[in-house]
Amino acid sequence: xxxxxxxxxxxxxxxxxxxxxxxxxxxxxxxxxxxxxxxxxxxxxxxxxxxxxxxxxxxxxxxxxxxxxxxxxxxxxxxxxxxxxxxxxxxxxxxxxxxxxxxxxxxxxxxxxxxxxxxxxxxxxxxxxxxxxxxxxxxxxxxxxxxxxxxxxxxxxxxxxxxxxxxxxxxxxxxxxxxxxxxxxxxxxxxxxxxxxxxxx
Ligand code: 5GP
Numbered sequence: 001x002x003x004x005x006x007x008x009x010x011x012x013x014x015x016x017x018x019x020x021x022x023x024x025x026x027x028x029x030x031x032x033x034x035x036x037x038x039x040x041x042x043x044x045x046x047x048x049x050x051x052x053x054x055x056x057x058x059x060x061x062x063x064x065x066x067x068x069x070x071x072x073x074x075x076x077x078x079x080x081x082x083x084x085x086x087x088x089x090x091x092x093x094x095x096x097x098x099x100x101x102x103x104x105x106x107x108x109x110x111x112x113x114x115x116x117x118x119x120x121x122x123x124x125x126x127x128x129x130x131x132x133x134x135x136x137x138x139x140x141x142x143x144x145x146x147x148x149x150x151x152x153x154x155x156x157x158x159x160x161x162x163x164x165x166x167x168x169x170x171x172x173x174x175x176x177x178x179x180x181x182x183x184x185x186x187x188x189x190x191x192x193x194x195x196x197x198x199x200x201x
Contacts, residue, residue: 001092001099002170004114005144007126009160010093011044013114016167017091025083027092030056033071036131046076063105066097069139073098089174096150103153110177112170113154117161 004010018024030046032053041047048056053072056062065074075092083090092102103109116122122144126137151157156173160166181188 001094001102001109002112002114003094003096003099003147003154004160005116005122005147006140007122007129008114008116009125009163010114012163013160013166013170014091014093016163017170020167021171023089025079025086025088025090027075027080027083027090029073029075029092029094030062030065031071031073033073064094064098064101066095066101068095069136069143075102096147096153100150100153108183110174111154111156112173113151113157114166115157115159117159 002010002014014026018026028042028044028046030048030053032048032050033045035041035044035047039045039047050072053065053074056074056076057065061077062074063077063080065072067073073095075094075098080090080092092099094102099111103111116125123137123141126132126140132140155177158166158169158173177183
């Protein structure tokens, strides 16, 4: 899971990561917010009405969902399940409440937090995007302040200064996470059992 303040550049980073390596699958979330110019339904998000979103919640079709700055955002179950079955690393670009809910369901999920190099750079990026009104930008910056309180729940932070370097760092961290004992418990158990059998011979 990848979280980060609005304007930290998560979207661009994730697209580049998926383009650079083929073991990743990027989950497409569902949201009730309106598309920004250039965003396409089914690519950045599935854009739906509140009624449709609430229906999906009732049907149990979302792994998690959260409310963010007045809109719903959620992760559809089906795609994630299929990609995990194919053995791919599924990337969820979601905010902190959702990330923590998923961590409860999947304790070995890796949590990365993308930070901007500075707050002034964050503000500049949000304003430079030119897609949100000053009120929305203000709301998103104040939400960033709240999210900053939860950063210690994450496994790693990545500073998005230079795109390519940041992509390499993320890939490295994910590769390293695959090697922790917690994420290799069945392999470790097998080796242990074989060793025990060997010792008994
Ligand atoms: P934006 O409107 O800027 O695209 O996204 C706003 C926030 O919602 C971001 O922090 C983004 O990571 C988060 N988000 C996007 N999709 C989901 C989702 O499926 N679930 C949750 N909990 N948050 C999401």
